[in-house]
Amino acid sequence: MTGPGEHESTAMTDDAAREVLSAFPRLAVPAAGQLGDDAMVARVLRASQHPADGRGKALGWWVAGLGVAAAAGLSVLWGAAPGWYEGTRDATHVQTAMTSTREVVTQKADVAVGKRGQPRDKAEQAAEVVPAAEPTVEEAPTKALAPSEVARPPSAEELLERAQAELASGAVEDAVRTYEILVREHASTREAAAARVSLGRIALDAGDPARALGHFDSHLESNSTSLLAEATYGRIRALRALGRLDEAQREAHEFVKTHPQSPYVARVREWVER
Amino acid sequence: MTSKASSLLLSHAASCGSAPVQLGDFALAQRAAKGDVAAREVVVRAVLHKVRKVANALAHTPEDADDAAQDALLEVLRSLKSYRGDAPLHAWAARLAIRHTLRLVRKERRRKSVLFVVEAPEVEVAEPADADLVLQYLRDHLRRLPERQRTTLVLRFAVGYTLEEVAEMTSASVSTVRGRIRLGLAALRRRIRRDEFIADWRRS
Numbered sequence: 001m002t003g004p005g006e007h008e009s010t011a012m013t014d015d016a017a018r019e020v021l022s023a024f025p026r027l028a029v030p031a032a033g034q035l036g037d038d039a040m041v042a043r044v045l046r047a048s049q050h051p052a053d054g055r056g057k058a059l060g061w062w063v064a065g066l067g068v069a070a071a072a073g074l075s076v077l078w079g080a081a082p083g084w085y086e087g088t089r090d091a092t093h094v095q096t097a098m099t100s101t102r103e104v105v106t107q108k109a110d111v112a113v114g115k116r117g118q119p120r121d122k123a124e125q126a127a128e129v130v131p132a133a134e135p136t137v138e139e140a141p142t143k144a145l146a147p148s149e150v151a152r153p154p155s156a157e158e159l160l161e162r163a164q165a166e167l168a169s170g171a172v173e174d175a176v177r178t179y180e181i182l183v184r185e186h187a188s189t190r191e192a193a194a195a196r197v198s199l200g201r202i203a204l205d206a207g208d209p210a211r212a213l214g215h216f217d218s219h220l221e222s223n224s225t226s227l228l229a230e231a232t233y234g235r236i237r238a239l240r241a242l243g244r245l246d247e248a249q250r251e252a253h254e255f256v257k258t259h260p261q262s263p264y265v266a267r268v269r270e271w272v273e274r
Numbered sequence: 275m276t277s278k279a280s281s282l283l284l285s286h287a288a289s290c291g292s293a294p295v296q297l298g299d300f301a302l303a304q305r306a307a308k309g310d311v312a313a314r315e316v317v318v319r320a321v322l323h324k325v326r327k328v329a330n331a332l333a334h335t336p337e338d339a340d341d342a343a344q345d346a347l348l349e350v351l352r353s354l355k356s357y358r359g360d361a362p363l364h365a366w367a368a369r370l371a372i373r374h375t376l377r378l379v380r381k382e383r384r385r386k387s388v389l390f391v392v393e394a395p396e397v398e399v400a401e402p403a404d405a406d407l408v409l410q411y412l413r414d415h416l417r418r419l420p421e422r423q424r425t426t427l428v429l430r431f432a433v434g435y436t437l438e439e440v441a442e443m444t445s446a447s448v449s450t451v452r453g454r455i456r457l458g459l460a461a462l463r464r465r466i467r468r469d470e471f472i473a474d475w476r477r478s
Contacts, residue, residue, distance in 0.1 A: 017462070017463045017466040017467065019408060020408055020411055020412050020415070020462070020466055021412070021431075021459070021462065021463075023408045023409045023411075023412045024412070024427070024428075024431035024432045025431070025432060025434070026409050027330065027331040027409070027412065027413065027416075027428060027432040028326075028327035028328070028330050028331045028428075028432040028433055029330065030326065030330055030336070030339075031330070031336040031339075034330075034336045034339065034340055035340050037319075037322055037323075037326075040322065040326070040340070040343065040344065040347075041315060041318050041319060041322065043344060044318050044344055044347040044348055044351070045311060045314055045315060045318065047344065047348055048314065048348055048351045048352075049309075261335060261336055261337075266407050266410055
């Protein structure tokens with residue numbers, strides 16, 4: 001059973017839901033500061049005239065891969081029919097060098113065809129030593145690296161994911177420890193930036209604004225360019241919680257000017273207007 | 275067949291002072307694919323608004339929306355060679371661009387969610403005291419819906435596609451789209467009801 005108060009509340013929130021849902025069409029309206037249509041068209045047309053985009057790079061790698069694969073195939077053929085390849089070995093090197101400027105590709109090709117610059121008979125011997133059933137060119141270095149990869153410390157991304165999972169499961173202390181490791185071991189990464197801001201938020205939620213302020217300040221002083229709005233917003237909250245209202249007010253004014261598109265700006269503007 | 279795109283080419287040619295040219299969609303696409311700048315501009319303008327609407331409604335920030343729209347429009351230009359003339363050019367290009375936009379926005383959200391999952395202003399939702407705040411409030415709640423429900427609601431209610439068009443763009447059946455809309459709206463209403471801010475605000 002529900003009481004009259006609850007009925008009233010439901011009716012009111014249904015009205016609110018309708019009001020919120022009626023804002024859907026405005027989601028598609030450009031925000032202030034976005035490119036105008038003409039500027040967007042000009043930018044797209046200009047960009048379309050430069051073929052050196054991501055696809056071009058991908059094609060380069062694909063062609064480079066073909067070069068490596070061709071080299072690998074030739075190494076087997078040299079072992080089977082050493083009489084006809086006289087010109088092709090050099091041609092393979094030329095092709096590999098042309099298809100990619102990356103040294104690593106050339107090195108891989110060298111693994112397949114014998115060391116570059118060796119006389120023909122040595123290359124032939126190298127081809128004979130490597131049986132056809134050996135790992136492919138791409139597999140060989142990966143296998144060699146495997147033991148060290150097993151022992152490697154967790155990457156910044158892995159630590160961040162772990163901390164977030166710990167936080168989501170309610171293990172806040174574990175999350176804080178993981179975030180701290182991340183900040184210590186990978187200080188200059190974007191993940192460490194996220195960790196510093198998260199540590200600040202956790203401290204704020206735990207009622208320790210002084211510690212939170214330290215985390216936000218350390219992020220803002222780190223020259224990181226990511227999450228600046230989040231860190232500044234956290235800083236303002238921490239200052240308010242510490243009762244440093246004048247400072248918070250100044251910071252809030254600055255925030256509204258510097259981050260007009262931030263999702264936090266409506267909240268901060270309220271603080272400014274009070 | 276006189277399509278939106280070819281009539282646009284007509285007006286573009288007129289605005290340039292040259293003789294109006296009436297091209298079929300296939301010929302227009304071929305010219306654009308070969309690098310004809312006027313034809314490329316016509317193709318881009320034919321789908322510009324729909325692509326931007328989708329990007330604006332789904333992207334994390336206005337900057338991301340611009341980037342996603344730009345990339346999707348470039349994808350249309352790159353793909354022109356594969357246009358066979360089976361459907362109107364503007365519809366083909368809009369479908370392609372919007373699918374690409376959805377992919378990009380999804381990818382960008384995934385990348386950012388790794389960084390932002392904790393930073394989302396979960397308890398800092400402002401009271402919807404004016405239109406901007408209502409919009410912000412809707413965005414905040416939409417972000418917390420499952421990806422497919424969010425995309426479906428945006429394509430249907432923010433961009434205005436029909437159920438059939440949404441189904442085609444999201445590679446789902448019409449009944450699935452209906453289900454996603456029903457569930458998505460119900461979840462949004464539930465979330466709004468739960469929000470004490472709103473109830474307090476309406477009372478005051």
